[in-house]
Amino acid sequence: MRVLALNPGSSSLKTALVQDGKPVGWAAWSLPEAGDDTTVVGEALDRWSTVDAVAIRFVHGGSRAGPERLDGLAIGALQRLIPLAPLHQPRAVGLARAVFRLRPSIPVVAAFDTSFHATLPPAATHYPLPREWTRQGRLRRYGFHGLSCRHAARRVGELLDVAEPRLLCCHLGAGVSVTAIRDGWSMDTSMGFTPLEGPAMATRSGSVDPGLLLHVMRTAPMGAEEMEDALYRRSGLAGMSGTDGDLRSVLASATTGDPDALAAMEVYLHRVRREIGAMAVALDRLDAVVFTGGVAAHQPELLARLTEPLGVLGIEADSERCLGDGDRVVSPEGASVTALVLGTGEEKELARAAEEVLAARTRPKAPTG
Numbered sequence: 318m319r320v321l322a323l324n325p326g327s328s329s330l331k332t333a334l335v336q337d338g339k340p341v342g343w344a345a346w347s348l349p350e351a352g353d354d355t356t357v358v359g360e361a362l363d364r365w366s367t368v369d370a371v372a373i374r375f376v377h378g379g380s381r382a383g384p385e386r387l388d389g390l391a392i393g394a395l396q397r398l399i400p401l402a403p404l405h406q407p408r409a410v411g412l413a414r415a416v417f418r419l420r421p422s423i424p425v426v427a428a429f430d431t432s433f434h435a436t437l438p439p440a441a442t443h444y445p446l447p448r449e450w451t452r453q454g455r456l457r458r459y460g461f462h463g464l465s466c467r468h469a470a471r472r473v474g475e476l477l478d479v480a481e482p483r484l485l486c487c488h489l490g491a492g493v494s495v496t497a498i499r500d501g502w503s504m505d506t507s508m509g510f511t512p513l514e515g516p517a518m519a520t521r522s523g524s525v526d527p528g529l530l531l532h533v534m535r536t537a538p539m540g541a542e543e544m545e546d547a548l549y550r551r552s553g554l555a556g557m558s559g560t561d562g563d564l565r566s567v568l569a570s571a572t573t574g575d576p577d578a579l580a581a582m583e584v585y586l587h588r589v590r591r592e593i594g595a596m597a598v599a600l601d602r603l604d605a606v607v608f609t610g611g612v613a614a615h616q617p618e619l620l621a622r623l624t625e626p627l628g629v630l631g632i633e634a635d636s637e638r639c640l641g642d643g644d645r646v647v648s649p650e651g652a653s654v655t656a657l658v659l660g661t662g663e664e665k666e667l668a669r670a671a672e673e674v675l676a677a678r679t680r681p682k683a684p685t686g
């Protein structure tokens with residue numbers, strides 16, 4: 318099956334043609350350079366003319382436990398989740414609508430970041446808020462980067478000779494999260510109700526004391542839109558350093574001795590380390606730590622600096638090994654935890670989801686009686 322995978326991230330739009338599980342074509346844009354949804358989809362469908370299905374990454378799927386085939390009704394339901402993932406969900410909805418417009422006969426499958434975390438233990442999903450707020454089960458922690466985590470768990474299973482591996486998946490892209498995974502199951506994760514919780518990100522604040530936000534609301538009153546803009550688009554590395562938040566820009570400013578950029582890097586690394594520590598306690602032992610996402614792929618030299626103070630958890634990365642290519646072990650010989658850099662497998666997981674959903678639809682029904 319030839320699946321066109323569409324992966325709208327917060328700083329990029331990645332597309333791939335995946336044939337029988339193997340990516341055979343790839344195109345990516347930095348945002349905001351990518352054209353409008355119809356142009357992107359039109360170009361992809363022209364480039365890879367024979368496509369059996371389109372798979373789209375939706376970061377928020379609410380309580381959906383697995384991928385699903387989209388129709389107009391389903392898109393409408395996903396559109397209602399836009400306020401819970403304002404950097405991602407509008408583009409995913411727009412891409413789906415563009416495929417329907419341009420090629421109404423191609424099946425479109427949505428795969429959700431949140432589905433991987435649908436089985437999180439209750440203690441990891443529940444917010445300590447008034448019962449009246451949480452009773453319906455909607456105001457809870459959902460978790461994100463699930464397609465990336467699923468791929469990381471799959472690769473660790475293939476690469477390490479360990480039964481029921483316990484691993485941490487550190488996704489370092491424009492969004493940043495850390496997830497504890499036990500034998501393929503999510504045990505805890507740093508992102509929550511929205512992809513705003515957790516470490517500092519490219520333009521997102523990550524976790525801040527809610528009391529600080531209350532204070533700001535009182536002293537500099539602003540509406541929800543303005544607060545959303547500040548927390549999602551004007552905070553994180555961008556807000557701290559005065560750059561666009563791309564790690565390349567922050568590192569370039571830090572190299573010139575810019576004090577804000579230097580401080581931003583320290584805060585960024587400190588907050589990722591803190592989440593690594595927090596997630597480790599969701600596992601009864603630690604076999605592996607995976608670094609993935611654009612930063613792990615393109616700034617692997619940062620990983621030795623990131624892991625330097627993590628010896629207390631047995632996590633180490635060797636600076637020479639970090640500089641290698643492809644999926645690789647970066648921990649030194651004899652380290653108690655295997656540290657790996659893995660390519661981000663979201664597009665492969667998208668294609669797999671489309672194959673699963675469409676195979677289930679065409680499979681003949683088992684005879685009854």
Ligand SMILES: Nc1ncnc2c1ncn2[C@@H]1O[C@H](COP(=O)(O)OP(=O)(O)O)[C@@H](O)[C@H]1O
Binds near residue numbers: 489492562610611
């Ligand atoms: N070609 C590249 N060269 C160097 N760094 C890159 C490159 N592409 C991405 N990055 C780094 O990866 C980060 C974005 O990660 P990525 O996972 O692609 O983002 P998204 O969250 O949009 O999916 C950027 O901040 C940048 O530091």
Ligand SMILES: CC(=O)OP(=O)(O)O
Binds near residue numbers: 430461491492493512
């Ligand atoms: C969920 C999320 O933050 O995704 P990305 O890193 O692709 O922006």
Ligand SMILES: [Mg+2]
Binds near residue numbers: 326490491492
């Ligand atoms: Mg991404």
